[in-house]
Amino acid sequence: MAITSSAKKALRAAKKKRVFNLRRKSTIERSIKEFRRLVADKKKAEAEKLLPSVYQALDKAVKTKYVKANTASRLKSRAMASLKRLG
Numbered sequence: 001m002a003i004t005s006s007a008k009k010a011l012r013a014a015k016k017k018r019v020f021n022l023r024r025k026s027t028i029e030r031s032i033k034e035f036r037r038l039v040a041d042k043k044k045a046e047a048e049k050l051l052p053s054v055y056q057a058l059d060k061a062v063k064t065k066y067v068k069a070n071t072a073s074r075l076k077s078r079a080m081a082s083l084k085r086l087g
Contacts, residue, residue, distance in 0.1 A: 024066045028057045035079060044086045054079055 002008045031054045038047040058072040 020064070021066055024057075024061050024064060028061055028067075031057045032075070032079070036082070039082045039086065042086060044083065047083055047086070051079065051083065 002011045031050065035047055035050050035054050038050060055076055058067070058075055061067045062069050062072045
């Protein structure tokens with residue numbers, strides 16, 4: 001347990017931040033999972049419609065420093081490449 005006042009404050013801040021991070025994580029995972037499912041089912045038109053929401057989730061994660069910029073860039077690149085492979 002935290003002893004100093006600054007440690008107690010850091011603990012409170014971490015608890016608050018955890019809620020935001022979990023929400024951000026679930027948004028990213030949900031959108032990417034749905035996108036990959038559409039690509040696997042070869043539903044190109046629906047996947048193209050979902051791509052902006054995948055990009056948005058990743059960009060917001062970078063903005064809040066949940067993921068690094070290169071990680072988001074890599075995920076976006078792989079999403080687009082998988083979409084292009086559909087034909």
